Amino acid sequence: MKLLLIRHGETPYNAQGLIYGHAQIPLNERGQAQxxxxxxxxxxxxxxxxxxxxxxxxxxxxxxxxxxxxxxxxTDAALRELDVGEWEHKSVxxxxxxxxxxxxxxxATPGELVYPGGESHRVLQHRAMQAVNRYVTLHQKxxxxxxxxxxxxxxxIVCAVLGLDINLHxxxxxxxxxxxTIEVTHDVMRLVCLNDNTHATTExxx
Amino acid sequence: MHIMLVRxxxxxxxxxxxxxxxxxxxxxxxxxxxxxxxxxxxxxxxFAAIYSSxxxxxxxxAHAIATHHHQPVIELAGFREIDVGLWxxxxxxxxxAQFPTDFAAYRTQxxxxxxxxxESYAQMQTRAMRALATVMQRHDExxxxxxxxxxxxxxxIVCAVLDLDIDNYTQMWIDNCALTTIIQQHGKLRLGNLNDNxxxxx
Numbered sequence: 001m002k003l004l005l006i007r008h009g010e011t012p013y014n015a016q017g018l019i020y021g022h023a024q025i026p027l028n029e030r031g032q033a034q035x036x037x038x039x040x041x042x043x044x045x046x047x048x049x050x051x052x053x054x055x056x057x058x059x060x061x062x063x064x065x066x067x068x069x070x071x072x073x074x075t076d077a078a079l080r081e082l083d084v085g086e087w088e089h090k091s092v093x094x095x096x097x098x099x100x101x102x103x104x105x106x107x108a109t110p111g112e113l114v115y116p117g118g119e120s121h122r123v124l125q126h127r128a129m130q131a132v133n134r135y136v137t138l139h140q141k142x143x144x145x146x147x148x149x150x151x152x153x154x155x156x157i158v159c160a161v162l163g164l165d166i167n168l169h170x171x172x173x174x175x176x177x178x179x180x181t182i183e184v185t186h187d188v189m190r191l192v193c194l195n196d197n198t199h200a201t202t203e204x205x206x
Numbered sequence: 207m208h209i210m211l212v213r214x215x216x217x218x219x220x221x222x223x224x225x226x227x228x229x230x231x232x233x234x235x236x237x238x239x240x241x242x243x244x245x246x247x248x249x250x251x252x253f254a255a256i257y258s259s260x261x262x263x264x265x266x267x268a269h270a271i272a273t274h275h276h277q278p279v280i281e282l283a284g285f286r287e288i289d290v291g292l293w294x295x296x297x298x299x300x301x302x303a304q305f306p307t308d309f310a311a312y313r314t315q316x317x318x319x320x321x322x323x324x325e326s327y328a329q330m331q332t333r334a335m336r337a338l339a340t341v342m343q344r345h346d347e348x349x350x351x352x353x354x355x356x357x358x359x360x361x362x363i364v365c366a367v368l369d370l371d372i373d374n375y376t377q378m379w380i381d382n383c384a385l386t387t388i389i390q391q392h393g394k395l396r397l398g399n400l401n402d403n404x405x406x407x408x
Contacts, residue, residue: 163374171368173396183379191378194400 001136001184002144002192004042005154006065008057009034010176018091021084021118021152024056031057034177034200035064041179041199043068045144051135052148053079061177062148078131081150085118111159111166122166125156132157136184154180161189175200207342207390208350208398210248211360212271214263215240216382223297227290227324230262237263240383240406241270247385247405249274254349257341259285259356267383268354279354284337287356291324317365317372328372331362338363342390360386367395381406 009031013020027035038061047069052062054075062073087095096103099116106113111121132147139145155172159165161182164172174180174195181193215237219226233241248271258268260281268279293301302309305322312319317327338353345351361375367388370377380386380401387398 162368162370162377164368164370168369171396173398178399190376192381192401193403194397196399196402196404198402198404 001139001141003132003135003182003184004047004144004146005157005180005182006038006061006146006148007151007154007174007176007178007180008053008055008061008148009038009064011057013089014176016091018089019084019087019095021081021088021115022055023088026056027060031176032060032064035061037199038177038179039064039068042146047071048139048143048145049074049135050146050148051076051079051131053077053081053150053153055080055150058148058150062146065146065148076131078127079147079149079153082121082124082152083115083118085115087115087118109167111169121152121156121169124152125160125166128153128156129160132182136187141185157182158191158194161191207345207347209338209342209388209390210251210350210352211363211386211388212244212248212267212352212354213357213360213380213382213384213386214259214261214267214354215244215270217263219295220382225290225293225296225301226263227287227294227321228261229294233263233266237382238266238270241267243405244383244385245270245274248352251350251352253277253352254345255280255341256352256354257282257285258354259283259287259359261286261356264354264356268352271352271354282337282341284333284340285353285355285359286330288321288327288330288358288362289324290321292322293324315373316376317374327358327362327375330358331366331372334359334362335366347390363388364397364400367397 009027011025012028013025042065050062050066050073052058052073052075054077066073114120151174154174155169158172159169175197178195178197183190183192215233217231218234256272256277257280258264260283272279308322320326357380360380365372365375381403384401384403386400389396389398
């Protein structure tokens with residue numbers, strides 16, 4: 001079984017570098033174009049199911065994939081981005097200024113810190129892996145399924161698959177609309193592709 | 207700096223699942239076709255240099271890339287695959303039968319166990335990272351360089367970049383001629399992508 005983990009397209013907040021988690025921010029024009037290119041790329045793939053975070057930026061991206069396949073999109077709140085609580089809509093310098101102690105704690109243990117009024121990356125990882133494991137039980141061994149979600153969610157899943165400490169989640173960088181692939185063989189998961197963004201235009205490709 | 211790590215194309219031993227290590231084995235027809243495709247994919251990149259493991263399968267793959275750039279291939283033994291010692295030429299089933307103790311140790315600690323008469327992944331990682339540091343000193347932050355090497359070598363480098371325990375190298379996979387990118391920014395290394403093999407089907 002192959003799980004294609006897909007990050008949503010760009011939003012105005014991505015472009016401005018603002019922190020956001022569960023805020024409902026739609027794709028910007030560039031993000032819509034990324035999603036369209038992604039949909040084209042996956043058009044020929046025999047995709048069996050599309051699961052998506054229920055946040056609007058993920059759902060719009062999932063529709064760009066699903067429209068080429070005669071399958072419904074199943075939304076799941078367990079795939080949401082990290083709940084960043086009070087840090088929603090803030091820039092990093094604002095957080096550094098307003099929450100100096102918590103920000104220091106974040107830098108020391110980025111996986112453990114519970115965002116004020118929100119959750120930790122470790123909690124995010126737990127809920128996301130529960131969802132992923134549930135999809136695995138619902139599908140056959142040759143199925144290809146898409147899971148459209150978020151940069152933090154994908155990094156947390158990749159950490160779990162690799163056995164990488166969640167405190168190192170920032171080592172895993174995922175571009176908007178890039179594809180990360182997990183292969184499941186006899187219930188063992190392996191990372192077989194990270195951040196494939198070949199469908200991005202040259203100017204976007206790092 | 208962008209460091210593009212390319213695994214060599216398929217060999218006859220890859221196709222039948224035999225360990226090859228430091229053996230001098232050529233690409234097979236599939237491997238040459240894969241090398242041609244990766245060469246075409248990378249033809250518009252500006253490489254400051256093209257490096258390769260000095261093992262034949264890597265050098266052949268590197269030449270398929272270098273031909274588009276009119277650049278020499280610089281061979282470095284530090285980027286060789288793990289030395290598999292007495293496990294050379296064998297399948298996993300044969301290794302399990304002939305070296306049961308070492309193979310059992312390998313199954314428990316795949317990164318730390320020394321292949322009978324060869325080296326461990328941890329040892330190979332040390333020499334590969336030393337070779338990478340040597341190469342990086344020759345270039346500046348804006349350069350892109352290409353290094354053609356091996357599935358084990360690439361996974362060991364990725365473990366070092368992520369700070370992932372070397373015993374967990376088995377949790378990832380690299381296809382023949384797939385691209386893996388390491389980015390050096392502000393003095394730090396990060397993983398740009400892993401096992402991008404989009405050119406396999408193009």
